[in-house]
Amino acid sequence: MRMTSATAIAQAVRSREVTAQAVLEQCLAGLEREGGRLVAVTRVLADRARRDAAAIDAVVAAGGDPGPLAAVPYGVKDLFDVEGLPTTAGSGLYADAPPATADADAIVKLRKAGAVLVATLNMDEFAYGFATINAHHGTTRNPHDLDRLAGGSSGGSAAIVAAGLLPFSLGSDTNGSVRVPASLTGIYGLKPTHGGLPMGGVFPFAHSFDDVGPFTLSIQDMQCVWSVLTGKSFAPPTRAPRIARLGGRFRDNADPEQIDAIDAIAPSASLVELPDIGAARSAAFLITASEGGALHRAALARDPMAFDPATRDRLIAGALLPPKLYAAAQDFKTRYRRRIDALIADYDVLLAPATPCVAPPIADPRVLIDGVWSPARADLGIHSQPISFTGLPSLCVPLHRPDQLPIGIQLIGKAGDEDTLFRFAVMLEEEGRIGVTSPTGLFQGDSL
Amino acid sequence: MSEAMRVPAIPLTDKDVLAVAAMLDLPILPACMPGVLANLALLDRHARILLAEGDAECA
Numbered sequence: 328m329r330m331t332s333a334t335a336i337a338q339a340v341r342s343r344e345v346t347a348q349a350v351l352e353q354c355l356a357g358l359e360r361e362g363g364r365l366v367a368v369t370r371v372l373a374d375r376a377r378r379d380a381a382a383i384d385a386v387v388a389a390g391g392d393p394g395p396l397a398a399v400p401y402g403v404k405d406l407f408d409v410e411g412l413p414t415t416a417g418s419g420l421y422a423d424a425p426p427a428t429a430d431a432d433a434i435v436k437l438r439k440a441g442a443v444l445v446a447t448l449n450m451d452e453f454a455y456g457f458a459t460i461n462a463h464h465g466t467t468r469n470p471h472d473l474d475r476l477a478g479g480s481s482g483g484s485a486a487i488v489a490a491g492l493l494p495f496s497l498g499s500d501t502n503g504s505v506r507v508p509a510s511l512t513g514i515y516g517l518k519p520t521h522g523g524l525p526m527g528g529v530f531p532f533a534h535s536f537d538d539v540g541p542f543t544l545s546i547q548d549m550q551c552v553w554s555v556l557t558g559k560s561f562a563p564p565t566r567a568p569r570i571a572r573l574g575g576r577f578r579d580n581a582d583p584e585q586i587d588a589i590d591a592i593a594p595s596a597s598l599v600e601l602p603d604i605g606a607a608r609s610a611a612f613l614i615t616a617s618e619g620g621a622l623h624r625a626a627l628a629r630d631p632m633a634f635d636p637a638t639r640d641r642l643i644a645g646a647l648l649p650p651k652l653y654a655a656a657q658d659f660k661t662r663y664r665r666r667i668d669a670l671i672a673d674y675d676v677l678l679a680p681a682t683p684c685v686a687p688p689i690a691d692p693r694v695l696i697d698g699v700w701s702p703a704r705a706d707l708g709i710h711s712q713p714i715s716f717t718g719l720p721s722l723c724v725p726l727h728r729p730d731q732l733p734i735g736i737q738l739i740g741k742a743g744d745e746d747t748l749f750r751f752a753v754m755l756e757e758e759g760r761i762g763v764t765s766p767t768g769l770f771q772g773d774s775l
Numbered sequence: 776m777s778e779a780m781r782v783p784a785i786p787l788t789d790k791d792v793l794a795v796a797a798m799l800d801l802p803i804l805p806a807c808m809p810g811v812l813a814n815l816a817l818l819d820r821h822a823r824i825l826l827a828e829g830d831a832e833c834a
Binding site: 603605606608609610612613616624627628631632636637639640641643644645646647648649651652655656659705 | 781782783784785786792795796799800801802803804806807810811813814815817818820821822824825826827828
């Protein structure tokens with residue numbers, strides 16, 4: 328049984344067509360049967376989930392309403408606080424850390440809406456990477472081709488949803504860690520306006536860009552999860568959105584089908600070039616390295632060999648950056664955001680590739696950037712990182728292309744205007760231009 | 776004076792890495808040095824892009 332629609336599950340439970348406990352047992356059986364092949368799950372929280380499901384059934388039996396996500400099972404990237412468990416951020420370094428004393432704020436909100444947390448999910452150690460190559464837990468596999476990367480750093484959160492084993496999940500996105508795996512696994516992933524979703528109880532990486540982001544299999548589910556997390560209802564549209572296409576480096580490093588799809592969506596839309604896009608990405612790189620290095624400096628001094636070697640050396644390098652260079656990058660960011668706000672004032676949605684290519688093979692994890700092969704772990708975020716730098720919301724949506732490896736595009740909006748992105752995505756979904764394609768082979772079956 | 780001249784250089788040699796790390800009380804094990812140097816070289820390329828384009832933007 329595939330778990331493909333959060334809203335359908337909630338509706339079925341609220342109308343007593345199925346019990347929360349039955350939904351959960353089907354979900355746990357799927358994770359047990361198929362989860363191991365994906366290397367996506369780090370911990371299954373069966374006891375907690377069974378308690379929550381029983382409580383929801385009791386509410387329904389008493390005539391109450393458990394909420395808009397009633398009995399919907401979900402998972403979180405392994406950097407959200409879960410009461411009673413150590414928050415490891417994907418690292419063996421914190422495997423024996425003191426347990427969290429409370430759930431992360433986002434988990435609290437989802438639980439109040441009836442959602443049932445069933446698993447913590449794999450990630451690049453400390454979220455530093457675009458590949459989910461984790462020395463402690465292993466490399467997360469793409470359900471569309473188990474020999475390919477799922478992307479990262481929230482790769483476990485994306486793969487488990489793309490496989491239909493959970494209907495939604497939460498990840499975090501600093502420079503593309505939701506959008507990159509969403510693109511490579513063919514699902515929806517949101518980087519909200521910076522600061523738009525609750526970060527309390529989330530292990531940080533680089534505070535200048537860190538955000539919580541959901542993964543779903545439909546826009547309807549994304550809107551439902553967004554509404555629960557923000558408490559906001561949707562405003563009616565005031566006019567048709569004004570669209571632009573991002574040009575320059577975004578089109579130079581893209582799959583031809585991404586460009587064709589963008590041009591088909593908005594054939595007469597202006598082609599806008601963001602200025603100094605190379606400098607913006609470089610500044611984001613430097614700020615991220617510096618903040619990540621500073622965050623982990625004490626642990627690097629105390630126990631460097633407990634880190635994943637690839638993460639450790641990146642963090643040490645970041646810790647050694649001159650503070651004045653960090654300040655220069657931050658100063659550039661402030662000026663850049665003012666320039667971008669002015670440049671895009673006449674548009675509501677900007678279209679851009681989400682990743683430069685489909686999922687790279689695990690055996691050769693490289694991507695072609697400006698004609699040069701470079702490590703996927705560092706460079707899969709070439710198109711997401713500059714957008715993080717602007718602080719604008721970006722929704723990664725999957726192009727509808729059955730029988731091919733998935734790839735996504737970004738719908739980028741004005742600060743605080745996620746609603747316009749959702750509405751535009753609904754239109755694209757209805758036109759058949761975007762949409763999720765189930766993986767063939769391993770992860771098939773009836774849907775719930 | 777350009778940004779490039781005002782910002783101190785990124786350490787790119789074993790000797791410079793150890794000197795900066797000592798000031799931060801951050802021991803660098805020999806096993807880490809090759810990876811640290813490779814990452815610093817990458818960060819140095821990004822710093823040059825930032826400072827060059829940042830200067831052009833201000834010009």
